[in-house]
Amino acid sequence: MVHKKNVFMIIVVLAILIVLSSCNKESDSTDAITTASIVNTPEDFRRAISPDGTWIVAILQDMDIDQEIIIDGDFTRNDELYRKLAFYTQDENRKVTARYTLSAPKMVVRSPNTRIQSGIFKGDVYVEATGFHLVDAVVEGNIIFSSQEYLDSFSTDETSRVTGTVALN
Template identity: 40%
Template structure:
């Protein structure tokens, strides 16, 4: 009986060690020249949101409450689905919570002077952006569950043509001249 208990303890420790994290993956990625993280990032305040949205941030940016960002919120960097070199380029701001069936429960408001979109295929979903949006990349998506209270301005006609604005824009939609 003691042997079975001892064996169970050894297996439990081995399992925990295998599932645990030693936090070296970020350091290893930095040493190999990687500048992005494919994991999600939960942001509790405006500064954390800015960090998550930076080119050294994460592919999915998740605010956890209504928040205000001083100045501009710049979403920059190239992120690929699954972190694979050949994965689709994709980035998302998920300004909401959802239940197990993916129904939106809460929507968050991000208040900023301007959201500057520099990441290709950025999807803003489920929340409210209180401010303007300036698009400098192809494939911007304003999901049907999202709202922009200000204007959406595209840096050129190609960016506008590649965008999908299924959500609500309370201001003007235009191309910079």
Template identity: 35%
Template sequence: MNKKLLSLLAVSTLSLGVLTACGSGEKKSEETKTEQSAEVFAGATAGTDNFDTLSKGLSKDGAWIAAISKDLDAADKTLNVEGDFKNKEGEEARKLALYTQDADRKVTDRYTLTVQKLEVNSPQFYISNGTVKGDVEVNAEGFHGQTGKGVDGEAMIDGNLIFKNQELMDAYNKLPSEEQVKVTGETTVK
């Protein structure tokens, strides 16, 4: 009888230990999911292949960064970039990522976003890698291309770059060449 009681007690203790371990793992997993969700809402969007999703990401209620995950053709549409945003360093910024990267942050693919027009109304907006095919109209300060190791000068506009006024164009033209976007069309003032 003592052996049965000891065996039952041992099994109960072991079961309790296993359940406790499983329970704490689930809690940690939930905490991780919550932290990841908070990061997503704090500023970044996953790449999309849908124009409406991209539009929402670049709206005034969107995120500081929006991305596409493959070439996206919306040749008959205007994409509006609205709102004031800050990046993770707390600096005013707005980014359109037209690429994917690996775990080491090396660019693995560049994409083309085809639109009738990309209208920029967010300050410090920049295009990172890839190509915008269509006209880009800049109505806010600080427009530029992404800079950094391996990405200097890799953004391109296959169309015209049109500034709202001479002051915006002059500020852009003063940027170092690696911060400027390659433009196949004309760079003009409205």
């Protein structure tokens, strides 16, 4: 049974994502799809993170994927390369109201400037692009960078953490 509070939260998240996507300034050279993917199945998640997916992918529940996932493709938002994995819901004041966990044995990040925000990834992350960021997020595993350039461009805020090692492969 769906509770009224859950339906309200889904509507709020959708409204916020629609507003955010409508703020995009698209140019003729942009290859981004400006709508968000709000997913609740592994199949939908895998489609959304593909090169044919969207710049922002939001999950609305904990999710287990039993094979490696690959974040791939170049996406722009406000004329900047950017990809966001949102593992949370928020209220109308943008206060995080729930955090979700995505579990997979391995995540490969090939999209530049990918951000994991306000949730947990369980598994190892292999970074093959510049600008990987953690914002209010946890990686329960290792983060391995394929080059010094990618490691040097990594950032995390004070509320994020990695339970394993952060290393160069």
